[in-house]
Amino acid sequence: MSGERPILLVDDDRALRETLAEQLTVDGAFAVTEAASLAEAQVRLAEEDARFDAVILDVSLPDGDGRDFCAKLRKNGVKVPVIMLTAADDEADVVRGLEAGANDYVAKPFRLAELLARLRVQLRVFENSEDAVFMIGPYTFRPAVKLLQEPAKNRRIRLTEKEAAILKFLYRANPKPVPRQILLNEVWGYNASVTTHTLETHIYRLRQKIETDPTRATLLVTEGGGYRLDLPPDVEATSRHERK
Known part of the structure:
Protein backbone atom coordinates (compact mmCIF):
# COMPACT_ATOMS: atom_id res chain seq x y z
CA MET A 1 0.00 0.00 0.00
CA SER A 2 1.33 3.45 -0.87
CA GLY A 3 0.58 6.90 0.51
CA GLU A 4 -1.77 7.56 -2.42
CA ARG A 5 -5.45 7.77 -1.56
CA PRO A 6 -7.42 5.15 -3.55
CA ILE A 7 -10.43 6.65 -5.31
CA LEU A 8 -13.12 4.88 -7.35
CA LEU A 9 -14.22 7.06 -10.29
CA VAL A 10 -17.46 6.01 -11.99
CA ASP A 11 -18.45 7.85 -15.18
CA ASP A 12 -19.39 6.65 -18.65
CA ASP A 13 -17.90 9.71 -20.38
CA ARG A 14 -14.52 8.25 -21.31
CA ALA A 15 -12.86 11.56 -22.13
CA LEU A 16 -13.98 13.16 -18.86
CA ARG A 17 -13.13 10.07 -16.84
CA GLU A 18 -9.61 9.78 -18.25
CA THR A 19 -8.96 13.50 -17.82
CA LEU A 20 -10.16 13.41 -14.21
CA ALA A 21 -8.09 10.31 -13.46
CA GLU A 22 -4.99 11.91 -14.93
CA GLN A 23 -5.43 15.15 -12.99
CA LEU A 24 -6.21 13.40 -9.70
CA THR A 25 -3.02 11.35 -9.91
CA VAL A 26 -0.69 14.07 -11.19
CA ASP A 27 0.68 15.08 -7.77
CA GLY A 28 0.76 11.55 -6.35
CA ALA A 29 -1.98 12.23 -3.78
CA PHE A 30 -4.53 9.87 -5.30
CA ALA A 31 -4.62 6.51 -7.07
CA VAL A 32 -7.68 6.25 -9.30
CA THR A 33 -9.58 3.12 -10.32
CA GLU A 34 -11.94 3.79 -13.23
CA ALA A 35 -15.34 2.28 -13.96
CA ALA A 36 -17.58 3.12 -16.93
CA SER A 37 -20.79 1.63 -15.51
CA LEU A 38 -22.47 0.64 -12.28
CA ALA A 39 -21.84 -3.03 -13.06
CA GLU A 40 -18.13 -2.37 -13.47
CA ALA A 41 -18.09 -0.31 -10.27
CA GLN A 42 -19.71 -3.19 -8.39
CA VAL A 43 -17.02 -5.57 -9.67
CA ARG A 44 -14.29 -3.19 -8.50
CA LEU A 45 -15.85 -2.85 -5.06
CA ALA A 46 -16.27 -6.62 -4.70
CA GLU A 47 -12.64 -7.48 -5.45
CA GLU A 48 -10.95 -9.25 -2.54
CA ASP A 49 -8.31 -6.57 -1.96
CA ALA A 50 -10.58 -3.63 -2.80
CA ARG A 51 -10.00 -0.48 -0.79
CA PHE A 52 -11.32 2.94 -1.63
CA ASP A 53 -11.19 6.08 0.48
CA ALA A 54 -13.89 7.79 -1.60
CA VAL A 55 -16.19 7.31 -4.59
CA ILE A 56 -16.78 9.90 -7.31
CA LEU A 57 -20.01 8.82 -8.95
CA ASP A 58 -21.87 10.14 -11.99
CA VAL A 59 -25.64 10.37 -11.66
CA SER A 60 -26.55 9.23 -15.19
CA LEU A 61 -24.96 5.95 -16.19
CA PRO A 62 -25.89 3.53 -19.00
CA ASP A 63 -27.06 0.80 -16.62
CA GLY A 64 -28.77 2.82 -13.92
CA ASP A 65 -29.02 5.87 -11.70
CA GLY A 66 -25.98 6.72 -9.58
CA ARG A 67 -28.21 7.87 -6.75
CA ASP A 68 -29.84 4.46 -6.49
CA PHE A 69 -26.37 2.89 -6.53
CA CYS A 70 -25.27 5.23 -3.75
CA ALA A 71 -28.27 4.23 -1.66
CA LYS A 72 -27.35 0.58 -2.23
CA LEU A 73 -23.78 1.22 -1.09
CA ARG A 74 -25.02 2.79 2.13
CA LYS A 75 -27.44 -0.09 2.71
CA ASN A 76 -24.51 -2.51 2.31
CA GLY A 77 -22.48 -0.66 4.93
CA VAL A 78 -20.11 1.31 2.69
CA LYS A 79 -19.49 4.53 4.59
CA VAL A 80 -16.68 6.26 2.69
CA PRO A 81 -17.45 9.66 1.12
CA VAL A 82 -19.47 9.64 -2.11
CA ILE A 83 -19.39 12.72 -4.34
CA MET A 84 -22.00 12.84 -7.08
CA LEU A 85 -21.36 14.37 -10.50
CA THR A 86 -24.44 15.64 -12.30
CA ALA A 87 -25.49 17.70 -15.29
CA ALA A 88 -28.67 18.68 -13.44
CA ASP A 89 -28.18 20.73 -10.30
CA ASP A 90 -31.72 21.87 -9.49
CA GLU A 91 -32.74 21.71 -5.86
CA ALA A 92 -34.90 18.58 -6.17
CA ASP A 93 -32.09 16.70 -7.91
CA VAL A 94 -29.56 17.65 -5.24
CA VAL A 95 -31.93 16.75 -2.41
CA ARG A 96 -32.59 13.33 -3.93
CA GLY A 97 -28.86 12.64 -4.15
CA LEU A 98 -28.20 13.74 -0.58
CA GLU A 99 -31.10 11.64 0.67
CA ALA A 100 -29.54 8.65 -1.10
CA GLY A 101 -26.48 9.08 1.06
CA ALA A 102 -24.20 11.23 -1.08
CA ASN A 103 -21.85 13.52 0.85
CA ASP A 104 -21.64 16.22 -1.81
CA TYR A 105 -22.91 17.20 -5.25
CA VAL A 106 -20.80 18.77 -8.03
CA ALA A 107 -22.54 20.09 -11.14
CA LYS A 108 -21.02 19.69 -14.60
CA PRO A 109 -19.17 21.49 -16.00
CA PHE A 110 -16.97 22.03 -12.95
CA ARG A 111 -13.50 23.31 -12.15
CA LEU A 112 -11.06 20.57 -11.19
CA ALA A 113 -9.76 22.66 -8.29
CA GLU A 114 -13.29 22.81 -6.85
CA LEU A 115 -13.77 19.05 -7.12
CA LEU A 116 -10.40 18.44 -5.47
CA ALA A 117 -11.18 20.83 -2.65
CA ARG A 118 -14.53 19.17 -1.98
CA LEU A 119 -12.96 15.72 -2.13
CA ARG A 120 -10.28 16.66 0.39
CA VAL A 121 -12.86 18.18 2.73
CA GLN A 122 -14.97 15.02 2.67
CA LEU A 123 -11.91 12.84 3.29
CA ARG A 124 -10.92 14.92 6.31
CA VAL A 125 -14.44 14.81 7.70
CA PHE A 126 -14.62 11.03 7.27
CA GLU A 127 -11.24 10.41 8.90
CA ASN A 128 -12.45 12.21 12.01
CA SER A 129 -15.83 10.49 12.09
CA GLU A 130 -16.85 7.55 14.23
CA ASP A 131 -17.06 5.44 11.06
CA ALA A 132 -13.36 5.56 10.16
CA VAL A 133 -11.71 2.20 10.99
Missing part, protein backbone atom coordinates in the same frame (compact mmCIF):
# COMPACT_ATOMS: atom_id res chain seq x y z
CA PHE A 134 -8.20 1.08 10.06
CA MET A 135 -6.39 -2.21 10.65
CA ILE A 136 -2.88 -1.87 12.10
CA GLY A 137 -1.25 -5.22 12.78
CA PRO A 138 -3.50 -7.12 15.20
CA TYR A 139 -5.36 -3.96 16.13
CA THR A 140 -8.53 -2.28 14.95
CA PHE A 141 -7.77 1.44 15.02
CA ARG A 142 -10.54 4.01 15.50
CA PRO A 143 -8.81 7.39 15.33
CA ALA A 144 -11.93 9.43 16.14
CA VAL A 145 -12.13 7.92 19.62
CA LYS A 146 -8.34 7.37 19.96
CA LEU A 147 -8.76 3.66 20.52
CA LEU A 148 -6.97 0.46 19.52
CA GLN A 149 -8.76 -2.84 19.98
CA GLU A 150 -7.10 -6.25 19.85
CA PRO A 151 -9.97 -8.71 19.27
CA ALA A 152 -7.82 -11.84 19.73
CA LYS A 153 -7.02 -10.82 23.31
CA ASN A 154 -10.20 -8.84 23.97
CA ARG A 155 -7.97 -5.87 24.79
CA ARG A 156 -8.58 -2.13 24.43
CA ILE A 157 -5.77 0.42 24.32
CA ARG A 158 -6.49 4.09 24.91
CA LEU A 159 -4.30 6.51 22.98
CA THR A 160 -3.47 10.14 23.52
CA GLU A 161 -4.40 12.64 20.83
CA LYS A 162 -0.78 12.80 19.59
CA GLU A 163 -0.37 9.00 19.59
CA ALA A 164 -3.51 8.62 17.48
CA ALA A 165 -2.29 11.33 15.10
CA ILE A 166 1.10 9.61 14.73
CA LEU A 167 -0.50 6.26 13.91
CA LYS A 168 -2.92 7.79 11.42
CA PHE A 169 -0.20 9.66 9.55
CA LEU A 170 2.12 6.63 9.44
CA TYR A 171 -0.75 4.47 8.22
CA ARG A 172 -1.44 6.89 5.38
CA ALA A 173 2.23 6.95 4.35
CA ASN A 174 2.77 3.19 4.53
CA PRO A 175 4.94 1.52 3.32
CA LYS A 176 7.15 4.60 2.99
CA PRO A 177 9.05 5.74 6.11
CA VAL A 178 8.24 9.25 7.34
CA PRO A 179 11.24 11.40 8.34
CA ARG A 180 11.15 12.59 11.94
CA GLN A 181 10.89 16.28 11.07
CA ILE A 182 7.98 15.74 8.68
CA LEU A 183 6.10 13.64 11.23
CA LEU A 184 6.81 16.25 13.88
CA ASN A 185 5.46 19.05 11.68
CA GLU A 186 2.36 17.04 10.72
CA VAL A 187 1.42 16.14 14.28
CA TRP A 188 2.53 19.22 16.22
CA GLY A 189 2.53 21.83 13.47
CA TYR A 190 5.40 24.22 12.85
CA ASN A 191 6.08 24.91 16.51
CA ALA A 192 9.67 25.95 17.13
CA SER A 193 9.45 24.96 20.79
CA VAL A 194 8.74 21.32 19.93
CA THR A 195 11.78 19.20 19.07
CA THR A 196 12.32 15.73 17.65
CA HIS A 197 12.98 14.60 21.23
CA THR A 198 9.27 15.18 21.88
CA LEU A 199 8.41 12.90 18.96
CA GLU A 200 10.86 10.22 20.09
CA THR A 201 9.31 10.27 23.56
CA HIS A 202 5.85 9.71 22.09
CA ILE A 203 7.14 6.92 19.84
CA TYR A 204 8.68 5.26 22.90
CA ARG A 205 5.40 5.42 24.83
CA LEU A 206 3.41 4.23 21.84
CA ARG A 207 5.67 1.21 21.44
CA GLN A 208 5.13 0.38 25.12
CA LYS A 209 1.44 0.11 24.31
CA ILE A 210 1.43 -1.75 20.99
CA GLU A 211 4.61 -3.81 20.71
CA THR A 212 4.94 -7.33 22.15
CA ASP A 213 8.56 -6.48 22.95
CA PRO A 214 9.02 -2.68 22.91
CA THR A 215 12.82 -3.07 22.82
CA ARG A 216 12.53 -4.93 19.51
CA ALA A 217 9.85 -3.10 17.59
CA THR A 218 8.25 -5.11 14.78
CA LEU A 219 5.17 -2.97 14.08
CA LEU A 220 6.29 0.64 14.54
CA VAL A 221 9.80 0.45 13.18
CA THR A 222 12.64 2.95 12.79
CA GLU A 223 13.79 3.34 9.20
CA GLY A 224 15.56 5.90 7.01
CA GLY A 225 15.83 8.59 9.67
CA GLY A 226 12.18 8.25 10.55
CA TYR A 227 9.43 5.75 11.27
CA ARG A 228 7.00 3.52 9.41
CA LEU A 229 4.39 0.87 10.15
CA ASP A 230 5.45 -2.62 9.13
CA LEU A 231 2.17 -4.17 8.01
CA PRO A 232 2.25 -7.76 6.69
CA PRO A 233 0.53 -8.27 3.29
CA ASP A 234 -2.43 -10.10 4.82
CA VAL A 235 -2.97 -7.27 7.29
CA GLU A 236 -2.83 -4.69 4.48
CA ALA A 237 -5.48 -6.65 2.56
CA THR A 238 -7.67 -6.66 5.67
CA SER A 239 -7.24 -2.90 5.98
CA ARG A 240 -8.35 -2.37 2.41
CA HIS A 241 -11.41 -4.55 2.85
CA GLU A 242 -12.27 -2.94 6.17
CA ARG A 243 -12.29 0.53 4.67
CA LYS A 244 -14.33 -0.07 1.56
